[in-house]
Amino acid sequence: MPTQKQTLDPSVYQLKVTLNGSKPPIWRRIQVTSDTRLDVLHQILQVVMGWENYHLHQFMAHGVMYGTPDPDFDLDVENEESVTLGQVISRAKEKLIYEYDFGDSWEHEILLEKILSPKAGENYPICVTGKRACPPEDCGGIWGYYDFLEAIGNSNHPEHEEMLEWVGEEFDPEAFDRNEINQMLKQIRSASQRFGHLPPRYAFVLNPYKDARFTKCPQCDRPTRLRKFALLVHVDDLGLIAQGKTCRFCPECEMLIVHQDELEAQLAENLSQLEPQAIGNDYLVTGTIERKIWRRGLNQPVPLDEMLEHAADFEAVLQVESQPAGWYRA
Numbered sequence: 001m002p003t004q005k006q007t008l009d010p011s012v013y014q015l016k017v018t019l020n021g022s023k024p025p026i027w028r029r030i031q032v033t034s035d036t037r038l039d040v041l042h043q044i045l046q047v048v049m050g051w052e053n054y055h056l057h058q059f060m061a062h063g064v065m066y067g068t069p070d071p072d073f074d075l076d077v078e079n080e081e082s083v084t085l086g087q088v089i090s091r092a093k094e095k096l097i098y099e100y101d102f103g104d105s106w107e108h109e110i111l112l113e114k115i116l117s118p119k120a121g122e123n124y125p126i127c128v129t130g131k132r133a134c135p136p137e138d139c140g141g142i143w144g145y146y147d148f149l150e151a152i153g154n155s156n157h158p159e160h161e162e163m164l165e166w167v168g169e170e171f172d173p174e175a176f177d178r179n180e181i182n183q184m185l186k187q188i189r190s191a192s193q194r195f196g197h198l199p200p201r202y203a204f205v206l207n208p209y210k211d212a213r214f215t216k217c218p219q220c221d222r223p224t225r226l227r228k229f230a231l232l233v234h235v236d237d238l239g240l241i242a243q244g245k246t247c248r249f250c251p252e253c254e255m256l257i258v259h260q261d262e263l264e265a266q267l268a269e270n271l272s273q274l275e276p277q278a279i280g281n282d283y284l285v286t287g288t289i290e291r292k293i294w295r296r297g298l299n300q301p302v303p304l305d306e307m308l309e310h311a312a313d314f315e316a317v318l319q320v321e322s323q324p325a326g327w328y329r330a
């Protein structure tokens, strides 16, 4: 078990993440708070490196493995959801290994460069800098990656055409866009906060496609129903509000699907009475709230504490992707 080293105020860890075996190195410098749970750090690493989160992963530090315990596997892993970064490494120069995709075995060294005090007004995690593109998913590990680069860089290479076709688009090994990464990290920032006090439930899909109705569930293909939910929405510069919304619902998968354009129109209407300046602000649908509380809130404001007592965060937030034969979970 990790030793408990709790501090009241989380400090900020500056981490250098390097993809082992990469030459010249593929690396990122990031800042995260020491109270970041390892399951959230996994999401952060996926974003900053540029992986697509298709595969399994695990962390290792001081001889202990952290991941998602699987009853079918006899591996001795600590549950990453119950451990924070600060409990695993706590001194500058300490290291942690993050392995992604046990097939290709992408090993990342995570070095704690320094421990900082949080800067006022700064939101963590952030990507400070970095270099070079993430290898394409499933290219066969670090050696496979260099074979791939050689093939796409040399038009006489026997696999030149095949590899170009496989990667599907131009691939620039030097590409790195810090701003794009930081935009994506904003999503994790909000999603890693827990709001509701009830146990998480429902999978949630915000559907950006106006022409996709989802009369069938994108996960199990059974017909969906229409059902009204009270959603809990976090609006930037305003906070949490409850928003009644008719959703497509798959009872089998406990999945809610909401049309983004409809939701935004209804939010704007709701906000026009509460706080018109907040219309158009970034928002995040965090979960559901019991309908009786939402209904009461239509007549008189419900204190935030009470709202959260009756709210549940989503268990999962999913994306959908169009494929020739229909819609599938991305």
Ligand SMILES: [Zn+2]
Pocket (backbone or CB within 6 Å): 217, 218, 219, 220, 221, 222, 250, 251, 252, 253, 254, 255
């Ligand atoms: Zn379903």
